[in-house]
Amino acid sequence: MRTLAAAALVGVLVAALPATAALAADPKPDIAVTSAADKANYAEGETFTITVTVKNKSSVDAKHVHYTGGDSEGVDGVAYGELSTGFDLAAGATKTVQITGKTNHVAWRSGYGFVAFALAADNGEANDADNITSVRLLVAGVFDDLGGYVFQGGSSGAEWTPRTPGVPGVKVVATSADGKTKYAEAITDAKGLFRLAHLPAGDVLLTFTAPAGWKILAGENGEDDHTLAQVRADDSDEPRIFVPAKKVAVSSPSVSPSPSPSPSPSPSPSASASLSASASSSAGPGLPVTGTNTMLFVGAAAVAVAVGTVLVLVARRRRVRLQA
Structure with a gap:
């Protein structure tokens, strides 16, 4: 049996050799x-x-x-x-x-x-x-308008009908196909309708920015926020661009915990005095500083009042004695 199998294999190879040789002898130009x-x-x-x-x-x-x-x-x-x-x-x-x-x-x-x-x-x-x-x-020099709808849909394959709810507040920007030159922008209305005016005929790139809570489903798999469109002069004024969008969860911003305040060391007496003086000055306008020690004036006035009182009493006693 092994001899027969080997003979059969040899026969196959011998039969294939002419075809292989023919292919090698007849290559094709590229x-x-x-x-x-x-x-x-x-x-x-x-x-x-x-x-x-x-x-x-x-x-x-x-x-x-x-x-x-x-x-x-x-x-x-x-x-x-x-x-x-x-x-x-x-x-x-x-x-x-x-x-x-x-x-x-x-x-x-x-x-x-x-x-x-x-x-x-x-x-x-x-x-x-x-x-x-x-x-x-x-061919440059021709302009026309372009309109469309951003509507509520669960996938990129969703279809728009006149009764389909729109997505308002979507920003639509039209640029050149390479994205380098901006032509116009618009915001979708309550029905999701937008219209871009005075665009050059030819290919334009439309980029959509949805408000929070919405995701644009443009592109073949709904993974893009942009799509190419063609502007044609003398074309119908009916909207021709239809882009679905779906609701998504709005992520709340994360808040970092505030660090606990570290205990402050007790201020020294001199620091306390400085703080008190600072607090006093910040509470409102104080007396003008003239450089004179006002406490000396207060003490001198008190002494003068006391001396004056003694002198008055002594004078009255003398007057009484003279009258007696």
Whole structure:
């Protein structure tokens, strides 16, 4: 039995060798493509030029590299040039070609148009992940409003209806898609409605800050407080953004216990005198300090009164004797 099993294994290996050898003898080229527009912004009807860079990353020559299809929006008259006719590309070589076209009214309304396409070679493609490219053509100068609701929902998949309660007091900030330029901000009303005025057409980033007791459930899994939205000129004034929020517990701030006061040492007599003097001065205005010891004046006055009294008594006694 062992002899038969070994013979069978050898047979399988021998049968697989021709297929393996065929694969090794027929490797596929690996075409990578990138693209870039010639300007940062365009006007409606303006001609654009896209530079396409094609590289053969493999050790196999690519035969008849050509455009195989794609998609576009907001553009007219796209001409693919050499990408339509095709060209050979040697192993490790790089080639740049250009495609042209014009932006149209759809790009003006949306804030951008785009061109996306794929390339292939007649002798195959080793990696389909990097032979696709796209370019966005920005069309600036158009503005419109954008509105929506922040409503009460238990998950990111909650759906809004006209009867769904809203979440008031949510701050909504609209910025550029990269978050670097602020466009506008608004606060949701009692129904959870917000409206952002005069936003540029194109992609904007909306960031939501909920009041205490609420959590925004934006994003695919409800873990975000922001979402991308598209502003389109001449679009409907109806709210188009719907973001759920759920109630959460409000955590009370922790209070650190106050340290127990340590006993103060008894003040010395001199310190007590100083404290008494300080307390007296703080209680209200005192007598002006002139530098003279007032107690001496008080003693002298008392002595003078006593002497005067004695003299009066002596004088009266003498008067009585003289009269007698």
